[in-house]
Amino acid sequence: MQDRYPLAFKLYPYARVPDQDAGAPVRHPVVIVGAGPVGLSLALDLGLRGTPVVVLDDHEGVGLGSRALCFAKRTLEIMDRLGAGPDMLGKGIVWQKGRVFRDRDEIFDFDLLPEAGHEYPAFINLQQPHFERFVMEAVTRAQAKGAPIEVRGKNRVDAVKDTGDGVAIDLITPDGPYRMEADYVVACDGARSPVRSMLGLGFEGRVFEDNFLIADVKMTADFPTERWFWFEPWFKSGDSALLHKQPDDIWRIDFQLGWDIDREKELRPENIRARVDQMLGHSDYELDWCSIYTFQCRRMERFRHGRVLFAGDSAHQVSPFGARGANSGVQDADNLAWKLKAVLEGAPDGLLDSYDAERVMAADENILNSSRSTDFLTPKSQVSRLFRNAVLDLARDHPFARQLINSGRLSVPCIYDGSPLNTPDALDAPARSRPGAPCPDAPLGDGFLLKSLGAGFTLLALDCEAPESLPEAGVTARRLSVDTAVAPLIRDRYLGEAPTGLYLIRPDQHVAGRWPTFDEPQVRAAMRRAMGEATC
Amino acid sequence: MLNLAPNIPDPDGFYAELLGVHEGLAPEESHALNARLILILANHIGDRATLSAALEAARTSGQPRSGDAP
Numbered sequence: 001m002q003d004r005y006p007l008a009f010k011l012y013p014y015a016r017v018p019d020q021d022a023g024a025p026v027r028h029p030v031v032i033v034g035a036g037p038v039g040l041s042l043a044l045d046l047g048l049r050g051t052p053v054v055v056l057d058d059h060e061g062v063g064l065g066s067r068a069l070c071f072a073k074r075t076l077e078i079m080d081r082l083g084a085g086p087d088m089l090g091k092g093i094v095w096q097k098g099r100v101f102r103d104r105d106e107i108f109d110f111d112l113l114p115e116a117g118h119e120y121p122a123f124i125n126l127q128q129p130h131f132e133r134f135v136m137e138a139v140t141r142a143q144a145k146g147a148p149i150e151v152r153g154k155n156r157v158d159a160v161k162d163t164g165d166g167v168a169i170d171l172i173t174p175d176g177p178y179r180m181e182a183d184y185v186v187a188c189d190g191a192r193s194p195v196r197s198m199l200g201l202g203f204e205g206r207v208f209e210d211n212f213l214i215a216d217v218k219m220t221a222d223f224p225t226e227r228w229f230w231f232e233p234w235f236k237s238g239d240s241a242l243l244h245k246q247p248d249d250i251w252r253i254d255f256q257l258g259w260d261i262d263r264e265k266e267l268r269p270e271n272i273r274a275r276v277d278q279m280l281g282h283s284d285y286e287l288d289w290c291s292i293y294t295f296q297c298r299r300m301e302r303f304r305h306g307r308v309l310f311a312g313d314s315a316h317q318v319s320p321f322g323a324r325g326a327n328s329g330v331q332d333a334d335n336l337a338w339k340l341k342a343v344l345e346g347a348p349d350g351l352l353d354s355y356d357a358e359r360v361m362a363a364d365e366n367i368l369n370s371s372r373s374t375d376f377l378t379p380k381s382q383v384s385r386l387f388r389n390a391v392l393d394l395a396r397d398h399p400f401a402r403q404l405i406n407s408g409r410l411s412v413p414c415i416y417d418g419s420p421l422n423t424p425d426a427l428d429a430p431a432r433s434r435p436g437a438p439c440p441d442a443p444l445g446d447g448f449l450l451k452s453l454g455a456g457f458t459l460l461a462l463d464c465e466a467p468e469s470l471p472e473a474g475v476t477a478r479r480l481s482v483d484t485a486v487a488p489l490i491r492d493r494y495l496g497e498a499p500t501g502l503y504l505i506r507p508d509q510h511v512a513g514r515w516p517t518f519d520e521p522q523v524r525a526a527m528r529r530a531m532g533e534a535t536c
Numbered sequence: 537m538l539n540l541a542p543n544i545p546d547p548d549g550f551y552a553e554l555l556g557v558h559e560g561l562a563p564e565e566s567h568a569l570n571a572r573l574i575l576i577l578a579n580h581i582g583d584r585a586t587l588s589a590a591l592e593a594a595r596t597s598g599q600p601r602s603g604d605a606p
């Protein structure tokens with residue numbers, strides 16, 4: 001078995017397992033194909049919930065090279081729930097401000113988290129290999145405490161077949177082939193998803209005709225920790241350029257190269273250095289990593305195909321402008337884990353269809369935003385370039401044009417408006433925390449609200465009565481009472497002008513329903529609905 | 537709502553002024569000016585429904601009428 005890429009960290013070396021010597025295929029509740037950021041997050045979430053899970057990857061660790069860099073607040077909140085948040089925050093470079101230049105002039109700046117009272121920042125920059133390593137370390141810690149997670153390196157999936165009452169999986173290992181079975185398979189096997197091909201499923205969308213050169217440069221510099229973006233940069237490297245700070249004195253520089261390029265020539269170190277020298281005005285740095293990438297925006301029509309589900313890049317792919325790839329994939333995992341567990345424990349199978357409905361909606365939102373950014377960066381016709389440049393011309397003098405500048409609309413979580421799991425809004429309170437929305441964080445006592453939510457359903461009782469626990473639809477919601485007189489930001493974000501409020505919050509910290517007070521029949525009906533028992 | 541009834545008090549004067557700002561410009565400079573002008577006016581209008589109606593009016597009035605010779 002040849003590696004397809006070199007490793008940054010060897011985290012799950014191949015080891016022979018009893019399944020390989022069993023006479024008949026061993027059956028597992030959940031098998032995940034791919035131990036990238038999405039597969040590992042999903043495995044960790046399931047394992048922490050007590051659902052046995054096996055992860056298969058054809059490598060023994062994390063691939064080397066520069067891919068994801070910007071991890072968003074919502075991802076960090078999910079990672080906090082899973083036990084990897086503090087490590088990431090500790091290593092990552094925190095940022096929330098961005099500046100956009102044209103030539104030498106600053107024409108726009110933005111702040112992605114202008115309000116206080118959140119445990120996690122708008123963004124951190126952290127190299128993807130470190131992100132994956134921290135998730136794997138959390139997996140190891142969870143395993144030590146008994147979480148039923150197994151990660152099998154050098155186990156390549158060669159065939160997947162839905163047999164109706166299960167899924168048969170054929171594997172290749174250094175010791176030869178074996179077969180296993182699963183109740184459910186989740187394909188987290190990346191944009192080229194072999195599982196998708198094995199099932200003959202499509203992946204439609206747009207290819208953008210442009211090439212970007214990534215140069216990760218090691219140097220000490222005192223640029224501020226902000227996202228800097230240039231249109232028509234004065235250092236003449238091409239149409240646009242982007243600069244980001246990474247941990248360990250590494251800087252990410254992205255150069256837009258255009259469509260008709262000679263890749264091999266552009267990747268020669270002397271040519272890369274010429275670009276970087278021009279930009280920095282010196283050559284006192286080392287090249288840490290360079291690659292050229294092109295991009296697509298596309299998704300599968302459906303993310304669920306019977307007992308096989310798709311999450312992360314296998315299901316949807318976006319251009320990197322907006323940092324919506326890994327961030328949205330981790331949110332897929334967050335959405336799917338509790339549903340898979342519930343269905344394995346007897347909840348209606350239709351609950352898994354809500355994964356498809358909610359995450360297809362999120363993927364469409366991400367693709368829309370990332371396509372719009374890409375259209376602005378890479379005008380695809382003369383007239384789109386004309387308007388793009390008109391916006392940049394106007395932006396210097398007129399504030400209104402600055403809001404049209406689109407150098408990437410950065411990842412924010414999707415609000416699942418219209419989800420079949422939502423109960424219609426019954427509280428006159430801020431829209432940001434309406435049914436379908438991820439709960440906004442806020443300070444609570446010495447800590448934060450999101451940390452105080454349980455792993456299951458929560459009844460968030462704001463200045464009102466509610467029972468300590470409420471069993472319904474096979475799960476139990478636990479109460480969290482808050483006196484908003486001493487938690488003013490919870491009041492601002494969840495009540496507004498409303499005197500009291502009762503929120504039903506899902507295990508993935510999205511709001512399922514909200515009411516002025518605890519009304520037992522309504523809350524029970526909302527729990528049934530959120531568990532996929534349609535209550536029409 | 538999009539107002540398509542006469543609304544400019546001094547139509548001939550406005551028209552002359554519009555042509556005037558293009559005087560001496562190369563075609564690509566004129567295109568760029570028009571693009572800036574559209575963005576300025578669109579921002580002034582602001583209302584999304586009115587803007588959509590204006591885009592639609594501009595799109596359809598450039599097309600041949602049904603019944604016209606092809």
Ligand SMILES: Cc1cc2nc3c(=O)[nH]c(=O)nc-3n(C[C@H](O)[C@H](O)[C@H](O)COP(=O)(O)OP(=O)(O)OC[C@H]3O[C@@H](n4cnc5c(N)ncnc54)[C@H](O)[C@@H]3O)c2cc1C
Pocket residue numbers: 033034035036037038039056057058059066067068069070071128155156157158188189190191194195214293311312313314320323324325326327328329
């Ligand atoms: C230049 C660039 C910049 C980016 N920047 C950002 C950013 O700032 N923020 C962001 O959120 N995202 C970013 N992304 C996107 C991000 O890298 C991806 O969205 C993310 O890696 C997807 O994770 P995944 O787990 O779905 O798939 P992958 O990371 O591709 O993992 C798939 C795994 O499946 C394994 N596998 C494949 N086939 C098999 C098989 N047959 N059997 C077993 N295992 C298999 C692979 O070895 C791999 O480990 C960027 C991408 C690029 C290219």
